[in-house]
Amino acid sequence: MQPFSALAKKLRSHLDSDFDLPRLLASLTTRSITVDARRELDFGSRRNRAYLIDDGWACTYKILRNGTRQIVDVGIPGDFIGARTLLFRSRDYSGSSLTRAVLYEISPRMLEATYQLSPKAGGALLWAISQDQSILSERLVDLGRRTALERVAHYILELEYRLGAIGSSGGGHFVCPLSQTLLADVLGLTPIHLNRVMRELREQNLISYGEGRVTILDRERLADLSSFDARYLDGPGLDPER
Amino acid sequence: MQPFSALAKKLRSHLDSDFDLPRLLASLTTRSITVDARRELDFGSRRNRAYLIDDGWACTYKILRNGTRQIVDVGIPGDFIGARTLLFRSRDYSGSSLTRAVLYEISPRMLEATYQLSPKAGGALLWAISQDQSILSERLVDLGRRTALERVAHYILELEYRLGAIGSSGGGHFVCPLSQTLLADVLGLTPIHLNRVMRELREQNLISYGEGRVTILDRERLADLSSFDARYLDGPGLDPER
DNA sequence: CGCCTCCTTGAGTTGTCTCAATGAATGTGG
DNA sequence: CCACATTCATTGAGACAACTCAAGGAGGCG
Numbered sequence: 001m002q003p004f005s006a007l008a009k010k011l012r013s014h015l016d017s018d019f020d021l022p023r024l025l026a027s028l029t030t031r032s033i034t035v036d037a038r039r040e041l042d043f044g045s046r047r048n049r050a051y052l053i054d055d056g057w058a059c060t061y062k063i064l065r066n067g068t069r070q071i072v073d074v075g076i077p078g079d080f081i082g083a084r085t086l087l088f089r090s091r092d093y094s095g096s097s098l099t100r101a102v103l104y105e106i107s108p109r110m111l112e113a114t115y116q117l118s119p120k121a122g123g124a125l126l127w128a129i130s131q132d133q134s135i136l137s138e139r140l141v142d143l144g145r146r147t148a149l150e151r152v153a154h155y156i157l158e159l160e161y162r163l164g165a166i167g168s169s170g171g172g173h174f175v176c177p178l179s180q181t182l183l184a185d186v187l188g189l190t191p192i193h194l195n196r197v198m199r200e201l202r203e204q205n206l207i208s209y210g211e212g213r214v215t216i217l218d219r220e221r222l223a224d225l226s227s228f229d230a231r232y233l234d235g236p237g238l239d240p241e242r
Numbered sequence: 243m244q245p246f247s248a249l250a251k252k253l254r255s256h257l258d259s260d261f262d263l264p265r266l267l268a269s270l271t272t273r274s275i276t277v278d279a280r281r282e283l284d285f286g287s288r289r290n291r292a293y294l295i296d297d298g299w300a301c302t303y304k305i306l307r308n309g310t311r312q313i314v315d316v317g318i319p320g321d322f323i324g325a326r327t328l329l330f331r332s333r334d335y336s337g338s339s340l341t342r343a344v345l346y347e348i349s350p351r352m353l354e355a356t357y358q359l360s361p362k363a364g365g366a367l368l369w370a371i372s373q374d375q376s377i378l379s380e381r382l383v384d385l386g387r388r389t390a391l392e393r394v395a396h397y398i399l400e401l402e403y404r405l406g407a408i409g410s411s412g413g414g415h416f417v418c419p420l421s422q423t424l425l426a427d428v429l430g431l432t433p434i435h436l437n438r439v440m441r442e443l444r445e446q447n448l449i450s451y452g453e454g455r456v457t458i459l460d461r462e463r464l465a466d467l468s469s470f471d472a473r474y475l476d477g478p479g480l481d482p483e484r
Numbered sequence: 485c486g487c488c489t490c491c492t493t494g495a496g497t498t499g500t501c502t503c504a505a506t507g508a509a510t511g512t513g514g
Numbered sequence: 515c516c517a518c519a520t521t522c523a524t525t526g527a528g529a530c531a532a533c534t535c536a537a538g539g540a541g542g543c544g
Contacts, residue, residue: 064387064469072379084375086372087365126350127329127330130326130327130328130329140314140378140381140385143382144429145310146306188387231333234327
């Protein structure tokens with residue numbers, strides 16, 4: 001696979017079609033790192049580090065004293081991970097690869113250099129970081145005010161949408177390496193309850209799943225059920241005049 | 243009050259003591275806007291707008307179809323509000339002042355110009371935006387994995403810490419314009435349950451409150467109860483070597 | 485073969501919600 | 515200055531969504 005192609009796809013609508021973002025980024029980043037599935041990510045010690053996920057999935061999470069875990073971000077190809085605390089002196093969360101993954105280390109200098117070489121490309125990167133924040137705040141609404149069923153439905157639609165933006169979903173189905181335990185830790189539920197909710201969605205013929213794949217059977221009812229409104233993802237299909 | 247003094251205080255440890263951030267920002271921003279309490283904030287229509295809160299409190303929130311509300315950010319003086327979607331074409335949340343407030347409109351250009359005039363000041367602003375994101379992700383952990391009692395205790399400590407950074411809290415007490423209904427909407431609880439939790443904290447002699455003031459009576463037990471770890475706020479007192 | 489991880493289901497418990505209601509404080513208009 | 519509406523904090527009683535504990539089956543792997 002071409003390096004940076006997932007990010008380039010995600011930012012397609014923010015850049016001229018003849019702009020070669022991968023080439024620009026390749027000139028600015030150090031080599032890539034390949035990690036196996038379920039490996040802890042090294043976010044640095046003296047200085048915080050962050051990554052661009054080029055291939056595979058990764059996440060950041062916090063473990064609480066009572067042993068529970070909350071996954072804060074789930075990153076797919078083209079997403080940044082750990083960028084939140086790049087400028088911090090400290091850090092109080094951990095990260096892990098979810099699948100075998102290819103990562104590029106990023107630094108504040110790289111963002112800066114991108115901006116100077118091409119303000120438009122720099123702006124596109126900032127847009128991507130904004131989108132991460134917007135996803136985070138939508139998840140906050142999930143956990144604060146939506147039922148488990150709504151949460152799960154909403155999250156499946158979000159994943160499908162995000163994967164679609166990088167060409168990794170189509171026809172309503174996608175490959176999802178998240179186990180039910182992980183999904184529960186993303187959505188603030190117990191694995192047991194998540195399992196029951198998944199069954200409910202399956203029994204209502206809204207989704208089907210198995211063997212690491214999820215299929216959306218009735219997008220409309222699913223979106224209605226979870227009041228999914230893709231505006232928080234600011235995708236290219238959205239009307240700028242609204 | 244000096245314009246931008248709250249922000250300057252918050253960023254004190256990121257800038258040289260003789261650096262005049264207020265003067266730099268004054269040269270870059272348009273005039274201030276003063277709004278009464280409980281006024282909807284205008285985040286723009288064609289192009290999204292964002293603000294720096296110079297005085298007073300403000301928030302952003304989403305209202306769901308079932309009528310419930312989730313407050314996503316609560317901004318105090320020196321915080322940005324609405325910056326999350328500054329680069330977006332769309333927006334799906336609302337904002338409101340919580341008290342009478344003084345706001346400065348900010349734009350991507352302003353951030354850029356600050357950066358060019360002083361990379362250090364620009365970096366400090368980016369740090370502040372990172373902190374907002376870090377606060378958001380800590381709240382996510384609250385809603386996902388902490389009990390109501392832990393959440394409330396944790397949030398009170400956070401508020402006291404943040405207010406302390408701008409010189410608006412001391413001796414364990416601070417002025418808090420959030421009604422119990424608003425606090426419930428921040429923490430994903432019903433006002434009724436929040437009220438019971440507040441009573442519990444009061445009866446355990448952990449806090450006292452009333453007439454818009456909150457007093458922390460036993461910080462240690464409160465921090466222990468909620469496993470409060472201020473690292474996510476990346477304050478100046480934290481050891482950079484950790 | 486034994487040992488994982490993952491998914492699944494049952495039964496009982498509990499944290500939080502819903503519905504209902506009251507008193508205090510504040511503001512408004514007649 | 516009173517009648518009225520509104521917001522806010524508070525409490526009780528009952529319901530339910532999600533949790534805990536317990537257990538079993540399917541599949542992968544050394």
